[in-house]
Amino acid sequence: MLKLIKNARLYSPEPVGLGHILTAGERIIYLGSKNPELPDQLQAEIIDVEGAAVVPGFIDGHAHITGGGGETGPASRVPPLVLSSFTRAGVTSVVGVLGTDDLTRNTQTLVQQAYGLREEGLSAWCHTGGYHVPLTTLTGSARGDIVFLDPVIGVGELAISDHRSSQPTLDEFLRIASEAHVAGLMTGKAGIVHCHMGDGERGLSMLEQAIATCEIPARVFNPTHVNRNKPLFEQAVALARHGCYIDATAFPCGHVEPGISAAEAYIQFRDLGGHADRFTISSDGGGCLPAFDHEGNLTRFGVGLSDTLPDMLRELTNRGVPMPEALAPLTSNVADLLKLHRKGRLNVGMDADLVVLDENTAVRHVMARGEWHVRDGQIARRGMYEQV
Template sequence: MSTSSQFTLLRNANVFAPAALGLKNILICGKKILYIGEDLPQLSDCLTVQEIDLTGKAVLPGFIDAHTHITGGGGEAGFATRVPPVPLSHFTSAGVTSVVGLLGTDDVTRNTQSVVAQVYALREEGLSAWCYTGGYHLPPTTLTGSVKSDIVFIEPVIAVGELAISDHRSSQPTFDELIKVAAECHVARLMTGKAGVLHLHLGDGERGLSLVRRALQETEIPARTFNPTHVNRRRALFEEACELTQKGCWIDITAFETGPDGYEPDEAILHFLEQGFPTDKLTISSDGGGCLPCFNQQGELTKMDFATSKAMTAIFFQLLQQGQSIDKILPFFSQNVANLLQLPNKGQLTVNGDADLIVLNTKQDDIDHVMALGRWHKFNGEQIKKGTFEV
C-alpha cells in the first residue's frame, strides 16, 4: 500500500465530523480535505486517484494528544529510569495525528530546546506537533528568557506547561508567582492568537485547585488561561475541577488508572456528562512517554510505569462499549482540544481542513486505518509508516 497519492477518494464513509453526518464521500488532495458530500466528485482520468470503498465504516477526525512527553519522561528513580523519546508509530497506531509535547519533573536534563527539536523531528516524519515551554518548576525553563517571548517568537511553542501545583515534586509556587506566569500566557495569546494557556499538573495535595480559584476571584486573567490536568486522580479534585468549567476553564482527564481515591478515566467522563457540566470544556490526554510513579507518604518512589497514547484510545473504545455514541464522546478527543489550543484545522473533518482521520473497523472496537496530513500511516490494521529509527 502506497502511503501517498495525488488524490484519495473515500467512498461510503460513515462520517463523524464530530457531528454524525451519515454516509458521505470524502475527497482528499495533498494534506487537505477538498470535498465531503453525498455525490461522487467527477475527476479526470489523467489524475492519480486512490479510491477506497469503506462500506459504511466510521470515519473520525484524528485524535489530538495534548499532553505527551515526546522527549520521554521519567528520571524519578535515577538516570536509568529516563524514558527515551516516543517514536512516531506509538502515536499514529493509536489514531493520534496531532501531539503537544511538554516537560514534567525532569526539566533539568531535558529542556525546551530538546522538546522543540523533537517537535520538528515528528513534523518531518509526518505528524502535526507543537509544544509547551516550561515544566514542573519555577523559574521555568525557556529558550528566550521568558515564557511570553517563547510563545511570541518560537512558532511551535503555543503555551506553558506542565507547571506543577499541589504536588511534593513542584517548586511550591506562591499565588503571586502563579498569576505572573498566567498573565504572561494571556498576553502572549493576545499578541499571537496562539493558545496561551497555563497547563497545570495537579498532584495529590489537599490544596487542589485553591490557587486557581483564588486567581479567578482576585485577578482579571480570563478563566480559559488556566488548564488543569490529571484532575481525575482524586474524587474531591475532580469535583472541584468540574465546577471550574462553569467559570470558563477547560479541564483535562488523564487516561491512566487511578488509585482508590480517584475516578477511572471512563468513569470520570461519564460522571461529567451525568452532572450536566459544559461538554465543550472537557478533554482527555494520555501523558504518553511520561512515568506513572507511585510514592509513599515520605515521598519515596515505590513503583513506576509508563504511559502511552494507546491508553487514551482504549478509553474511547471503552466508552463505546458502554453504550456512548461516537458523536457524543468524540469531541473530548478531538474538537474540544483543537478549540482550546487554537488549532483551527484540527479536531474536525471539514472542507479545507487537514486530512487527519481515523477509520474504525466494522465492529467499532479497533482502528483499521489512520491518515495524517493526507498520508496513510496505518492501513488494514498494519502500521505501514514508522519513525526514522524504528525497526
C-alpha cells in the same frame, strides 16, 4: 496526491451520514454524499471502507514527546517517543510537555523533537516550561518562547499541589499566567497554563484563588490529571463552571486507583451538568506514572501510552455515550482549547487527518496530513530510527 475514501459513516465529530471524503495534499477538498467523478488522468487513490466509521484524527494534548520520568535517577528516564507510538493509536496531532525533569530535558530539546515529528508527518506542538519555577525557557521568558517559537503554544506542565513542584506562590503563578495570556493575544495561539495536578491536599485551591482575584480569563487556567483522585475531580467539576477546560488522563490499566477512569470522569462530569465542550482527554504518553507514599517514596511506576485513547473511546461508546459525543474530548474540544483551527473536525478546508474505525472501535486506518500512516491495523509509515 488525491485520495478518495468512499462509503464512509462520517463523523465531523457531529454525524454527517454515509458519504465520501476527498483529500488533496494535506487538505480535505470534498466531503459529501455524492461520489465525485475523478478522471483516470488524476490517478487518484481510492479506498472503499464499506460503511466503517471515519472520524477526525485524535489530538493528544499532553504527551512527553522527549520522554518523561527521572524520579528515581538517570536510568528511570523514559526514552523519547517514536512516530508510530502516536499514529497506531489514531493520534495525528500531539502537544509535548516537560515534567519532573525540566533540567536535563529542556525547551530546546522539546522544540526540536516537535520539529522532528513534523518532518515525519505528524502535526506537533509543545509548551514551554515544566514542573518548576523559574520556568525553563529558550528565549528567557515564557512570553518570548510563545511569540517567537512556532511550535510553542502555552506553558506547561506547571506542577501544583505536588511534592515534586517548586511550591509556587500565587503571585508567581499569576505572573506566569499573564505571560501566557498576553503572548496568546499577540500570536493567536492558545496562551494557556497547562497545570499538572498532584495528590496534595491543596488540590485546585491555587487555580480557584487565581480566578477569583485576577482579570485573566478562566480559560487560560487548564488543569490536567484531574481524575487522579476523587476529591480533586470534584474540585475540577466546580472549577469548570467558571469557564476552565479540564483535562482527564486516560491512565493505562493498573494505574487508575485511587482515581477514576477518563471515561467515568467524562460521564460524571456530563451528568453533573458540566459543559461537555470544555472537557478534554489526553494520554500522558511517554510520561512516567509514579505513585508515592506519604513520605514521598516511590511505590510503583509505569509509562503512559497514546494507545489508551482509542481504548477510552471504546469504553465510552460501550457505556452508551453516542459516538459524536465520545469523540469530542479527543478532537474538537482539544482543537478549540488549543486554537488549532484546522484540526479536530472533518470539513472542507480542514487538514486531512482522519481515522477509520472498525466495528469494535479499534483503529483500522490512519491518515495524517494526507498520508497513510496505518493501513489495515498495520504501521505503514515509521519514524527514521524505527526503520533501523
